[in-house]
Amino acid sequence: MPVSMYTPAYRVMSFNPPNQLWSSQFGVRFGALASPQDASNTTATATTAATTATTISPHSSFSVQSDESWSQTSVSSTQTGVFSAGAVEDPLPPASYSNDVAAFDAARRPISLPGLNVAADTVNSVATTSSSSTDTNKAVEPPFTPLEFNISREQFLAARAAAPGTPESHWSYAMYHRNGENGAVDNVKVHYCESKATMERVCTEYFLDQDVIGLDLEWMAYARTADGPRRNVSLIQIASPSRIALFHIAVFKYGADLVPPSFRKIMENPKVSKVGVNIGPDCTRLRNHLGVNVQGIFELSHLYRIVKHFPHERRLIHKTLVSLATQVQDQLLLPLYKGEVRTGNWMRRLNPQQIDYAASDAYAGLQLYYVLEEKRKMLVPCPPRPHHAELRLPISLPDTPEEAKKKDDEDAALIADPCKTNVISKPKYPKPRVRKPKVSSTEVTTTEIATTEVTSTEVTSTGAPATKAPTPSRARSRRSLPKPIPVDTRDARVIAAEAQMKEYRAAKTTELKTAVPCLRAYYMWHRNEDLCPGDIAALLRDPPLLTSTVAHYVLDAIKAENLPYPVLRLHKEVIPHVDLSRSYWSKHTSLVQECTKLADQMKADMEKANETHE
Structure with missing residues (x-):
């Protein structure tokens, strides 16, 4: 289906009077765009600019960053296309477009953020939906994430309605x-x-400090390997909570x-999770x-299946992919x-529809990750987060009640006497595979020529002893192979x-009051x-420890060594x-009561502060 002119990407110039470089209402900078004119006039007014910025919608800011030359002439309020020097990239909309967009946008104002008041007419229109309406029109709350x-x-709510x-x-x-x-x-x-x-500058300034990044690619349909990188990796999209970057490699x-x-550093860092759907290809x-060897690849389909089907439909938790549209x-x-935008031409300079489509795909993956993570942490027992895809490890799940019951006695004994595990467990190294060297059948080694040794005697017809030549030995000399250096494969x-933990033990002048596993x-x-x-629990042992065992370890270390802890996080993740x-x-009763009391008090103070602010 073709994209309507009322997509967010086209709501541009109706809010941008001629020659206006700053809008106090939207807080974004507008770069002057080129007017459509003949090549001779444009060339005369062209100036060089390292970066330029063009607003895409009144609700999002959009920066076009390039080393190309741009014209700095004024643009009328009805011009919505993006122009390069002397060339029109996009057609102009109808003359009535500005009024239509202004009317459309007025219906969706004012902007309301979480915690602010919502326009009564919008809420009422959704809340009073008739029983014959579809489920997508019901009044529901937006998905929650801890992001700003x-x-x-x-x-x-307006989109739902x-x-x-x-x-x-x-x-x-x-x-x-x-x-x-x-x-x-x-x-x-x-x-x-x-x-x-500009790709280097944007990565350095805005993305090097991120722990999770949304990642997506666009390329030309039917591109072959021989067509080169520009057709096979035409556009790279990455997203953080506050910014989206579109790197138009083509x-x-x-x-x-x-x-x-800087981009290579981000992609090859295994501590930075790159999240997406069908992200492996x-x-x-x-x-x-x-030539970028991506590490920290996180497939959202694995996390989605855990949140969707745990714990009642464990058989449906596997590595089969679920489309991005379904998850959103x-x-x-x-x-x-x-729609048709995704099969368009990604080799040319992007139009507003393509920019909106590409930016939304990368940002959708990022938002999905945080929404799914919040839901995963609320599951009881809490299943571990799926491993990065390049590790090729199975999806780990907590034990069933039957399996947990079998392990309960073992873990209870471990908790009762944790000193039995006061030795750091040695990592399990995979047994190295030693290949036998190939030796040619015609090769003769020094050990094979051993005919001077007398192995047995015979008596000749004259009665004199005769020496019998020994059978050549089949032993072959082999080069002594060096022992492989063990590599710690743990997380x-x-x-x-x-x-x-070792640093803590070295700095402590007295003996530990807790066991090593608890401190770790x-x-x-x-x-x-x-x-x-x-x-x-999943990282420490395979099969995983009980989640309650890890909770006991954490509480034991805090109480015995008087270690600091974040109250709200301990109350949310460990106390349950x-x-x-x-x-x-029983020995942790006082700590549990103390943490619960502090958490309740902090929540009450936060609610009181919010009411005062409103």
Whole structure:
């Protein structure tokens, strides 16, 4: 279905009077665009600019970054196309377009962020939907994430109430905002980079400090391997909570290397999770055509299946992929636009529809990750987060009640006397495979020529002893192979926790009051905010420990060594696994009560502060 002119990408110039370079209302900078004119006039007014910025919608800022030359003449309010020097890239809309867009946008104002008041007419129109309406039109709350940028509740409800199939009903990155300073609204910014230099700058300034990045690629349909990287990796999209970057490799200047060092550093860092749906083939293209060996590949389908089917339908939790559109509809509660844009020409400079489509795909993966992670952490027992795809490990799940019952006695004995495990477990190294050297059948070694040795005697016809030649030995000399150096294949977070545990023991002048496994589990949990006790249980042992065992370890280390802990996180992730009815939990009763009391007080203070602010 062709994209309507009312998609967020086209709502541009009706809000941008001629020669206006700054809008106090939207807080974004507008770059002057070229007027359509003949080549001679354009060339005369062209100036060189390292970066230019063009707004895409009143709810999101968009930056076109390039090393190309741009014209700096004024643009009328009815011009919505993006122009390069002397050339019109997109057709102009009808003359009535400005009024239509202004009327359309007025219906969706004011912008409402989570925690702010919602326009009464929008809420009422959704809440009073008739019983014959579809499920997608029911009044529901937007999905929650801990991020600063969240979907506007008013825009979410308006999209749910819109007619199905219309552009207004689709999910878009432009719906996400945060409360800025002095009551301003910050929008998700989009950087459209047309050169390697601007790609390097954007990666360095905005993405090097991110732990999770949304990743997606676009390429030409029916591109063959021999067609080169520009057709096979035409566009690279990455996303953080506040920014989206579109690296248009297809229009980069020709050179030996199309990838800057900062982007390579991000992609090859295994500690940075690159999230997406069917992300494996995308990373294969980056390796084959650009020489980027992506690490930290996270397939969202694995996490989606855990959240969707655990614990009642465990048989449905496997590695079969689930489409991005299905996951967005199910978890973000709005349909994702998938139309003719994705099969368009990605070799030319992108038009607004392509920019909106590409930016939304990358940002959808990022938002899905945080929504699914929050739901996973709320499951009891908490299943561990799926491993990075390049490790090729199975999806780990907590034990069933029957399996847990069998392990309960073993873990109870371990908790009762943890000193039995006071030795750091040695990592299991895979047995190295030694290949036998190939020896030619015609090769003769020195050990085979051993005919001077007398092995037996015979008596000749004259009675004299005769020497019998020995049978040549079949033993062959082999080169002594050096022993392979063992490599610790455990998770890096386990190794880091043991290192910090050793530092703590070395600095302590008295003996430890807790066992080594308890201290190690505490540091894994305390140092990694993204690890819940279920994750730690899977990392420490295969098959995993019980989640309650890890919770006991953490509490034991805190109480015995008087270690610091975040109150709200301990109350949310660890305390739910405590069973005070069991005898071996009784020594932690005071700590559990203290943490619960502090958490309740902190929550009450936060609610009071919010009420005062409103």
